[in-house]
Amino acid sequence: MRVLESAVVKKAAGSLATLVGVAIFVFFMLRAIPGDAISASLGTEAAGLTEVQRKSLEEYYGLDQSLASQFFSWVGNLFQGNLGFSVRAQQSVLDLTAAALPVTFQLAVFAIILALAIGVPVGMLAASRVGKPRDVIGQALSLIGLSVPAFLLATTLLTFLAVNLGFNPNGLGYKTFFEDPVVNLQQMLLPSLVLGFGISAPIIRTTRAAVLDVSGQDFVRTAKAKGVSTRRLQFKHILRNALIPIVTMTGLQFGYLLGGAVVVEQIFSLPGVGRQVLTGIQQKEYALVQSTVLVIAAAFVIVNLLTDLLYRAIDPRVRAE
Amino acid sequence: MQSVAPEKAKSPSVFARILRSWTGGTSLIVLAALLVLSILVNLGVVGFDPIAQTPADRLLAPNGTYWFGTDQFGRDIFSRVISGVGSSALISGVAVTIAALFGTLLGLVGGFYRGVIDVFGSGLTNVLFAFPPLLLALTLASVLDRNWFTVAVAIGIVYIPIFARVTRGPVLSLREIEFVKAAKSTGMASIGIMFKHVLPNIYSIAIIQIALSLSWAVLTEAALSFLGLGSPPPAPSLGSMIYEARTLVLIAPWTLWAPGAVIVVFVVCLNLLGDSLRDILDPRSKEVNS
Numbered sequence: 098m099r100v101l102e103s104a105v106v107k108k109a110a111g112s113l114a115t116l117v118g119v120a121i122f123v124f125f126m127l128r129a130i131p132g133d134a135i136s137a138s139l140g141t142e143a144a145g146l147t148e149v150q151r152k153s154l155e156e157y158y159g160l161d162q163s164l165a166s167q168f169f170s171w172v173g174n175l176f177q178g179n180l181g182f183s184v185r186a187q188q189s190v191l192d193l194t195a196a197a198l199p200v201t202f203q204l205a206v207f208a209i210i211l212a213l214a215i216g217v218p219v220g221m222l223a224a225s226r227v228g229k230p231r232d233v234i235g236q237a238l239s240l241i242g243l244s245v246p247a248f249l250l251a252t253t254l255l256t257f258l259a260v261n262l263g264f265n266p267n268g269l270g271y272k273t274f275f276e277d278p279v280v281n282l283q284q285m286l287l288p289s290l291v292l293g294f295g296i297s298a299p300i301i302r303t304t305r306a307a308v309l310d311v312s313g314q315d316f317v318r319t320a321k322a323k324g325v326s327t328r329r330l331q332f333k334h335i336l337r338n339a340l341i342p343i344v345t346m347t348g349l350q351f352g353y354l355l356g357g358a359v360v361v362e363q364i365f366s367l368p369g370v371g372r373q374v375l376t377g378i379q380q381k382e383y384a385l386v387q388s389t390v391l392v393i394a395a396a397f398v399i400v401n402l403l404t405d406l407l408y409r410a411i412d413p414r415v416r417a418e
Numbered sequence: 419m420q421s422v423a424p425e426k427a428k429s430p431s432v433f434a435r436i437l438r439s440w441t442g443g444t445s446l447i448v449l450a451a452l453l454v455l456s457i458l459v460n461l462g463v464v465g466f467d468p469i470a471q472t473p474a475d476r477l478l479a480p481n482g483t484y485w486f487g488t489d490q491f492g493r494d495i496f497s498r499v500i501s502g503v504g505s506s507a508l509i510s511g512v513a514v515t516i517a518a519l520f521g522t523l524l525g526l527v528g529g530f531y532r533g534v535i536d537v538f539g540s541g542l543t544n545v546l547f548a549f550p551p552l553l554l555a556l557t558l559a560s561v562l563d564r565n566w567f568t569v570a571v572a573i574g575i576v577y578i579p580i581f582a583r584v585t586r587g588p589v590l591s592l593r594e595i596e597f598v599k600a601a602k603s604t605g606m607a608s609i610g611i612m613f614k615h616v617l618p619n620i621y622s623i624a625i626i627q628i629a630l631s632l633s634w635a636v637l638t639e640a641a642l643s644f645l646g647l648g649s650p651p652p653a654p655s656l657g658s659m660i661y662e663a664r665t666l667v668l669i670a671p672w673t674l675w676a677p678g679a680v681i682v683v684f685v686v687c688l689n690l691l692g693d694s695l696r697d698i699l700d701p702r703s704k705e706v707n708s
Contacts, residue, residue: 356550
């Protein structure tokens with residue numbers, strides 16, 4: 098138990114160090130933007146500023162400070178829950194993010210459930226008869242999932258369903274699950290289908306490879322020799338052992354979804370965090386971009402840490418290390 | 419780490435073996451055809467000028483003159499799609515080259531020298547890995563001036579950590595292997611050992627990763643241009659063509675299916691090529707993947 102705890106502490110410390118690095122990286126990445134925050138927020142009007150006005154604005158935004166002190170005041174503010182203020186939305190970035198995160202989270206959970214529901218059975222079926230039709234179909238499905246861009250699938254689905262069936266729940270304003278569960282679930286349906294289909298591809302591949310890998314091991318042969326039924330062999334002996342790579346891949350994909358759903362959020366007008374970054378970029382609100390990207394990266398690091406802990410729980414061998 | 423058995427006298431070549439497998443061979447031929455076609459279109463030998471507008475021929479359905487029809491400005495969609503494949507290949511190629519070059523170097527130097535360099539290298543890898551790839555690419559692309567090269571740089575940076583991570587592990591084991599130790603005992607400079615003895619042994623890993631990364635790079639580039647953060651217009655790009663087609667698809671469906679079908683074929687071929695290259699270069703994957 099002590100070994101497990103020290104491994105967990107080590108992992109957590111590593112994640113924390115990564116987060117510090119992420120904060121530094123995000124800060125300096127957005128400082129590389131040509132021009133300063135003043136011209137960015139005022140646009141062409143910035144040219145009309147007098148020297149005094151510009152000075153006072155620089156003071157207001159803290160631009161007269163050194164980069165290091167700007168960085169520390171940003172981080173200091175983050176710790177107090179001050180993520181900045183969005184001028185366009187007239188709302189704090191904290192409030193915006195608090196509203197956007199659940200949208201992305203719900204979408205990611207639905208997409209992952211769909212991906213697992215498609216990917217694990219297809220992967221297992223493919224592995225059960227290597228080279229036979231069901232394997233070829235499974236592999237073809239994963240190839241299509243890997244190769245069809247999400248935005249193409251989303252655009253096609255949206256247009257054809259809207260026109261032919263008049264089904265366009267995303268055309269109305271977004272409703273949270275608590276405001277209107279029926280509309281909310283309808284609005285989540287197409288985007289999670291699109292994302293879930295894409296993610297089922299790596300899940301199919303991982304499941305197939307892991308099942309094949311486990312099937313070749315001695316204990317499976319022994320179990321077969323003992324007369325264990327095929328079903329029991331498949332689920333109890335093989336799938337359980339193949340679960341670790343599947344869990345790792347699922348965690349990784351879930352993390353990707355937290356920010357990678359930006360295209361799908363944009364197409365289906367879902368106000369998630371990915372779309373918030375994109376809007377920030379389009380409207381040149383870099384305070385919004387900076388803090389939201391950091392929040393997403395932090396969520397990603399936390400998901401990875403949890404995945405790591407989860408497979409420690411599944412696999413006794415990792416626990417013992 | 420598999421034993422470093424001496425390779426059979428390099429016969430038959432990897433290229434020949436790819437051509438022999440039907441998925442690898444077919445995809446290689448299709449990719450080559452697409453690239454040659456795109457060069458011909460850009461030279462003006464085949465099709466039309468991809469950015470020339472012919473207002474009289476707006477939104478024409480596919481016909482003998484315009485094979486894939488025309489768009490809302492009367493531009494030839496066939497030429498635009500094919501030229502878009504070319505620019506997508508260029509951007510992705512440069513992006514993956516950047517990622518492979520810097521990522522492999524990071525993994526090689528970090529794994530070989532260990533110590534402070536490795537801590538810094540692994541730290542940087544972890545930081546870059548902490549971002550969902552598309553999010554990092556689009557933030558980087560928004561920060562840099564927009565042209566095709568900066569788009570490639572943005573995508574390249576995103577894929578640096580993958581190369582660093584897949585090469586570092588093998589380098590760690592290679593530095594403990596006899597022939598590296600032997601080279602050390604002859605007094606060879608460590609930088610020489612790293613490039614002469616260690617690097618050649620991770621080539622195949624890097625090449626497999628290059629092949630697999632190309633399809634991701636193409637998809638990332640297309641997503642960026644769909645979101646309006648790719649190469650600026652009027653340069654033809656598959657992602658922005660699909661974006662523009664959203665509003666036209668009801669009256670002119672070919673504006674969506676032409677770029678859509680071509681990007682799917684392009685990425686399917688890249689994936690198949692990557693898979694068959696991996697099967698050939700990595701014997702361990704073969705039992706599982708073929």
